[in-house]
Amino acid sequence: MTKASSPAPQARGPSDHEVRHQIVEAATEYFGLYGFDKTTVSDLAKAIGFSKAYIYKFFDSKQAIGEVICGNRLSQIMVAVDEAVADARSAPERLRRMFRALVEAGSQLFFQDSKLYDIARTSASESWPSARAYEAHVKDLIVQVLREGREAGDFERKTPLDETANAIYLVMRPYTNPLLLQHNLENAAEATLQLTNLILRSLAP
């Protein structure tokens, strides 16, 4: 937010930050209704009553807008997952809740906000920063749970932590990555329960 560098002469207008926020809000609604891949910045501009040039003052590209929308939505999911695991009383319980919350949030996005899900899928497919941050957050959560469980004596400690964490991430990935989740929604609740059981058996000390 380097306002000093803004060339805008009209000092009383909304701040850059406010305009960006306004564009993102409107774009979230617009892309949520009409999809992301098949619409253009011109369509968006027309729909929200801004000029295309004005939008381009704040965002370099349609992807840059999609990236903010996607980042916001994935942040919401991460907050929901963090809350779901916060008061778990043991590492195994935390792992169970984590996997369940990830799958529930992803399924909800798919079924209730399918057009925004499309953005998340594009983000995963093209490895946008928002998708990479989400992946990193999931991996961090796994490492935290593993450390906690190893310290408490709930999990084995022979396997290198990195390998265990990555293998668990790979087991969860079909249900957390939007490119894959769409093919795994059938019986996802039962599947993830069985996979959690398998993971926990693999962690037995």
Added chain:
Amino acid sequence: MTKASSPAPQARGPSDHEVRHQIVEAATEYFGLYGFDKTTVSDLAKAIGFSKAYIYKFFDSKQAIGEVICGNRLSQIMVAVDEAVADARSAPERLRRMFRALVEAGSQLFFQDSKLYDIARTSASESWPSARAYEAHVKDLIVQVLREGREAGDFERKTPLDETANAIYLVMRPYTNPLLLQHNLENAAEATLQLTNLILRSLAP
């Protein structure tokens, strides 16, 4: 092959079986070059010098031809996997070889016969009989390995066999289902090695 029901008057021509085989061979080559989804039975007929009506005497639809092609290719993979595991000296070793052979065969199909991979993907997406037979074969192999490992004392026996088998199938599925494999080819060899290790830890008695 109910030849008696064939209305063809010219008794000296090739048998129905031979014609079907000839069409499948030609179609495998044709779809292998030009793809399955975007070509029609008319295109195929023109290319192989048969009339469309003649092809329809032997196959109800393009899918019926694709189904035979796909079934043949998946059978080849199953034979390769069966051979890879045949002389394994223990259940854990058999499981390792099985997962590795499945991923190698799938990757080979993807990289070397990408147009035929497309047929396999369609088959998986639309749950054709060939895809279901392949899935069933993979599940059978897993159950066999588990039985063997349990009898030899290599694997734990507390978890119901069905649950263990299904959970292992779910871990392998992203690397065996053509719809999913395409998104999991990066580092597939290392990923499946780590997943095999995780599965084997989960099976420890």
